[in-house]
Amino acid sequence: MKQKPLFTNKESKALDSLATKELGFHEQTLMGMAALSVFHANEDLWKTAESIWILSGSGGNGGDGYALAHTLFQEGYSVRCFATSPNKNEAGKFYEALVSKTIGAIGSVDDFYETWEEAEEDSVLLVDALLGTGFQNPLSEELTELIDTINESDVFFYRLSLDTASGWNPYLLGEKDSKAHSFVFADSIEELGTRKWENIGFIYEKDSIIPRYYESIGFPVRSHLNNVTFSKRYYLEADPENAIAIIKRKNKDHKYSAGSALFYGGAEGMEGAILLSEQAFSRLGGGISKISSPSLKISSLILKEDLSKMAKTSSLAETLEDPFLKKTKTIVVGPGLTQYPNDLSGWEVPEDFRLVLDAGAIPTKGSALPKGNQILLTPHVGELNRMTGITHHSVQAAYDTLVDFCPKNNVYVLLKSFVSLLVCPDGSSYVWESPNPKLATMGTGDLLSGILARYLSLDLSIPEAVHLALSLLDHSKQLEEPYPSAHQILKSLVEII
Missing domain, CATH: 3.40.50.10260 (YjeF N-terminal domain)
Structure with a gap:
């Protein structure tokens, strides 16, 4: 990096x-x-x-x-x-x-x-x-x-x-x-x-x-x-060329070596969030993916758009028993959910699995977190405040909280703001200081979770995946559209790679 x-x-x-x-x-x-x-x-x-x-x-x-x-x-x-x-x-x-x-x-x-x-x-x-x-x-x-x-x-x-x-x-x-x-x-x-x-x-x-x-x-x-x-505090510098090179499929790739991931989210009326997250993964080169959702409409919505996709209405508990889970090592939970799923509390994440918790899967203070070695939480400032019970007015204040929280819970936390902060369980931290007002729109958090899944599916470490995902998203600054939608941003990234 x-x-x-x-x-x-x-x-x-x-x-x-x-x-x-x-x-x-x-x-x-x-x-x-x-x-x-x-x-x-x-x-x-x-x-x-x-x-x-x-x-x-x-x-x-x-x-x-x-x-x-x-x-x-x-x-x-x-x-x-x-x-x-x-x-x-x-x-x-x-x-x-x-x-x-x-x-x-x-x-x-x-x-x-x-x-x-x-x-x-x-x-x-x-x-x-x-x-x-x-x-x-x-x-x-x-x-x-x-x-x-x-x-x-x-x-x-x-x-x-x-x-x-x-x-x-x-x-x-x-x-x-x-x-x-x-x-x-x-x-x-x-x-x-x-x-x-x-x-x-x-x-x-x-x-x-x-x-x-x-x-x-x-x-x-x-x-x-x-x-x-x-x-062990570091300033991250953009690496846009490497972000593109790594995400491109290689000629020898097959659907699993190109990256696989499972997505769970999209409560009734909020299915678009998990669809966008999965789209970011697949359209940026992911080989195979599946969406599970509590929504009864999820299959019809997905198959209407693309008959090659896999989708299923299920609880998170059922999803965690899905045979597809054994074929992938990357899971995203949260986009389009309205509350923290109880099934995550204390869940033993399989070894070598990478779990991304976003949006509705960001816990409130006191909720038991899943247990594993590669768990990434991606709160914005309000969600961080709710998760820790502490109000933060600066990245330095957020660091002071997270440098204790992350080792204690054995998780990585990526704070999403005009300054992004990644704090790791080993106490190291990384700051991304590249304000991008084009990302201040609905859906960009769902977009980021899908991009993170794309890099994590390539067996990259969480700090590497975060660095590359933020570097790739930085390309959206070049869009002529002053206020692009999340779909427009995704389309522009697809064209770049």
Whole structure:
């Protein structure tokens, strides 16, 4: 899989300590490397600014700001520096002094306000170096006012944050105190040295995740990937070409080697959900499949559409005794069901079987889960809240719940949202951050369960199947139709492969 490690604030600090104390890096050198990385990554952006203002805090993040200011000034850009207070970081003090000697006096917060009042609209590019990733305390009134001014001002045509947007704390989302939500509305974030877990899902506009760019500065990232110092959180990158290549049938395939699956769902009046899930499986190359449903209409609906299909009206208990089950290793339960089937409670899933629970098969809190080694639950946020009895306002909060829930119940959970999160029984987790508004329509969850079944039927692991399924669905972004139906999305995926 294409994956990149994500580090928590605590892990990033430990990595910084490893670099400076054990490997002998000078913090001053790392700070300079960070500044150079940001400078070169944004050379086209700097050229658009009449003036660049850098607002620094008293810690290492502020030191990064001073180091960047020094580089920009030496390269001929118009730079002004303002600070909330003198820098306390030893490397930061060096660059603060360097800026004072070369650029001139560093302005205070009062100086910032005075200069801001006289500035013209859209004339300033602001670099936010106020607060680093380690800042967890409530904002002071002074900082809250400063950040609110930055956000509301029409002077700044662009806001670039170093490492994280100052004041951003995903764990405060949903808190009643409005002051907890004051953070810089960055247009982009430059992550320095490590990709930051706490930055995942940074969003202040309803339909857009703010872009983050990772800048390598020589941190010993690979030296830090062990079970003691790393919590096995990864960022998934799209792999669209591989998603297509793997799903295509091979010339030597027969109906079972091409993939087989059993689908159960579709209560009376909701048969379309399980039909769509099975269609995704079969039309994307699955060799053989069967639908079982509590609906009395299921056979007539399916055979009316395709005489080659297999369908049966039955209870889940009867379905689990179906001889077809012995010929397949992939089962999807839930699309089109209205409640959690009691027959799932405590069911011993046969060894090597892959069970996907979706929609109506997502349990409520207290329901007994089936038992097996490859069980995947695919809730959306509301279903996750119902399943755990906890309300979640961020992907980080969902992780905190699931990192206990998944090992305890020996299940994988894929949270479906604008940021998708897969948490595994072994404690590892994977984040998919690729918002796709075209998937915000009825039926796309059923579609995903069928695509997951397609990849799982090829004996892929659950993390691999999730990665490839999400990568394949990402192709729907290319559809010209602004609000495609789930059937239109499926049709486009079929055409691609």
